[in-house]
């Protein structure tokens with residue numbers, strides 16, 4: 625059945641072991657209270673969070689952004705040393721239970737890369753073989769933990785290349801959530817529309833909103849709620865109709881210090897008639913509606929975020 629009212633999918637990224645072990649159970653309680661279903665995207669391999677510190681030297685604006693968003697992100701001192709002074713512990717592949725608990729509670733669970741940090745920082749330099757290998761590591765680890773075929777993927781840090789999009793097609797995935805954009809589409813690579821439906825995140829993340837100096841006077845969740853009430857569209861457009869959004873939260877943010885505020889946002893949207901769907905349900909309805917448009921995936925800067933992310937062409 626095609627839904628016509630406002631819809632939103634909650635994509636919850638799990639980037640660290642701490643976010644996985646503490647944040648997933650906390651968010652499961654928040655979502656259970658509201659009786660809404662979300663999609664948990666779990667990093668499967670080693671937690672090398674400590675290596676993210678090197679972005680200070682590589683990425684323009686990273687230090688300033690880190691300083692502005694320090695109130696959003698809750699990670700322990702230990703987490704900041706993983707992969708550097710402390711060895712990198714496995715995330716979901718070493719601890720199956722939180723993923724299984726999320727699925728048992730009715731949520732969707734998909735892999736969010738093998739090594740989140742290396743995918744985020746190095747993907748653009750990887751050849752086809754390396755790209756294929758890293759995707760394969762994540763999918764096979766997911767299958768070992770969940771005991772079923774991997775059918776979807778969410779790229780770490782919204783980093784996609786033509787090679788990673790082609791590797792996803794080789795894997796036979798149904799959909800992937802690698803980009804920022806305004807509506808589901810088919811990625812256009814070398815003049816061909818690939819089969820794997822791309823489900824872009826349509827809204828800014830909480831840390832991006834907090835990271836913007838021009839929004840300092842506004843409560844971040846109020847600003848976000850206003851954006852959610854309006855449909856997304858390509859840059860410079862004023863789209864009409866019922867909004868259909870994908871919001872990405874993080875277990876280290878919405879699953880930590882911001883959990884109660886996030887719960888209040890969900891309650892507000894429920895009061896306003898929003899239906900909560902999973903990314904898989906969005907992909908399914910996009911496929912049922914048929915005739916998905918094809919867009920190339922381009923690298924662009926977004927307000928409040930250091931570095932570039934992969935976007936549906938025309939979004940940023």
Ligand SMILES: [Zn+2]
Nearest residue numbers: 637639780781
């Ligand atoms: Zn992530």
